[in-house]
Amino acid sequence: MYSYEKKSIALKVFHQTNSVSETIRILGYPTRRQLYSWIDDENLPSKERKPLPRIANSPEHPRNPPLDVKLDAIKRCFEHGESIKYVSEDIGYSRASIYQWRKQYLKKGTLGLMNRKNIPSGELKEGYRQSDSTTESSPEVAELKAQMLEMQMEIDILKETINVLKKDPGIDQTSLRNKEKAVIIDVLKAKYSLPCLLEKLNISKSSYYYQEKVLSQPDKYLSLRIHIKELFAENKNRYGYRRIHALLKREGITISEKIIRRIMKEENLSVKVKKAAKYNSYAGEVSPAVPNEINRNFFAEKPNIKWLTDITEFAIPAGKVYLSPIVDCFDGLLVTWEIGISPDAALVNTMLDDAINQLSSEEKPIIHSDRGVHYRWPGWIERMDKAGLTRSMSKKGCSPDNSACEGVFGRIKNEMFYNTDWTGVSIPDFIEILNNYLVWYNELRIKKSLGYMSPMEYRRSLRLAA
Known part of the structure; x- marks a missing residue:
């Protein structure tokens, strides 16, 4: 044993x-x-x-x-x-x-x-703690006790940094702003002495009391904060601080972009972005390719000089929906679009017919696309030749050659499609939602490059549209 x-x-x-x-x-x-x-x-x-x-x-x-x-x-x-x-x-x-x-x-x-x-x-x-001299x-x-209390204080500070300030667990506490440190001290000062907390968080006593005074004052941006939240919700959570600033400026409210950005950060008003694989329509060299006439120069002095087109896919639980628009390089206006459930020739040809009908006899824009099969079938080529329009194509697998059109697709999906649960939405309902968004995109969605006007507002300001 x-x-x-x-x-x-x-x-x-x-x-x-x-x-x-x-x-x-x-x-x-x-x-x-x-x-x-x-x-x-x-x-x-x-x-x-x-x-x-x-x-x-x-x-x-x-x-x-x-x-x-x-x-x-x-x-x-x-x-x-x-x-x-x-x-x-x-x-x-x-x-x-x-x-x-x-x-x-x-x-x-x-x-x-x-x-x-x-x-x-x-x-x-309960709660009695003998003095060090007697126990x-x-x-x-005594040294062990002090070390353990200090360790517990650090743990509590980290907990409040995560729970109250919503910071990441790995946050460096020395990088916290004095306002944030004051909030943590307010939570923990009933448990630990104020001098210990000030020393641990590396904030002076005067700075702490200054932040206390600031925190106790009423929010001078309260009404603005409410209005910003309303504007953000009205535009379906699609606008960042720059566009919110432009909307406020329209209303005669002059405020710094930095203040708007800070308020939106405090209220967690952020535009959610998600990346997804792009639909690919390339099916081989079914007909001879044409030169890249645009050559990544997406600037146009007036409407109907340079048009861009492509197809993008929306996959929802009910099935897949495809969008085929034409984008004008002049101001990003969607000249026309077609929405369908199959990326076939009828989708792009119908869109092209509608776009050609909007042109005057003198207007002969270049239409730039990728090397997708839809733009190399006889139906597309015949329509282009009959209308006297110029074909232009990107290099194979080179998305930057049509980046302006890709950017439009990215904005559409970020603002309307991503971060939304489409469960239970039928394909006809989704097509209606998408169509309504595209109308809003043309009529109301403001763009920084257009002086924070929508494409149609911009054309009306130049007397190019009624």
Whole structure:
């Protein structure tokens, strides 16, 4: 029968060497079968373990150990960094007991670790913490207590940084603004002294009280904050701070873009963006390609000089929907569009017929596309030749050659399609929603490049449209 100490030493050596043979070679005991038995017993849940030779309720090993045993265990585990498992085996008390002792120590100090029968009755009140001069048994224990309280303070500050300020767990607390630090101090100052919190968060007392004064004042941007939220909601969460600034300027409200950006950040008013794979219509060289007449020069001095086209796909639970528009390089106006459930020749040809009908006899725009099969079939080529329009094509697999059109698709999907649950929406309903958005895109959606006017407003300002 091996003693408890020998069993503990054998298990420690095994965990260090991770070898049964090496453990037996070093110690000269036990047998391989016995060591495997100890290892298996160690890995069992506490209720299923075999009783150890050392009885936990014997005079040498009382159920509630002396104060110095508890303090020594806490110091070894939480100051010196020893394994709680090894300390538990060494002193003969469970790991749960050590954690419980630490919890009691953090809550009530040394008083919480003492046996109740050894504590004077006048001191057994909740939350009572004896002074260091009467309870601490040594300077080392006092130092340990201070270190543990400081560690707990750091944990609490991190918790409030995550829960109250909604920061990432890995945030560097020194990078917090004084206003944010003041908020954390307000939450924790009932638990910790103000000087300790100020020192830990590296903020001066005067700065803290200044932030307190600022936080206690009414929000001078309250009405503006409400109006910004209304504008953001009216435009279906599609406008960033620049377009919100332009809308406010239209209403005669002069305010800095920085203030609008800050308010929108505080209110979590952000335009959600998602990337997705683009629909590809390339099906090989079914007919000779034509030169790239646009050559990435998407500037046009007037309407109906340069047109861009492509097809994009919208996949919803009910099926797939395809959009084929024509974009005017002059101002980004959608000259026309066709929406269907199949990316076939009828989709693009119908769109082209409608666009040609809007041209005067003198207008002969260049129509630029990718090398998709739709723009190389006889029907498309015949319509282009009959109307006297010029074909232009991107290089194979070179999306920047048609980047202006790709940008329009990206804005449409970011503002209307992504981050929306389309479950239960039928294809006809989706087509109606998409069509309404495209009308809004032409008539109301403001663009920075157009002086924060929509394409139709811009053309009316130039007397190019009624």
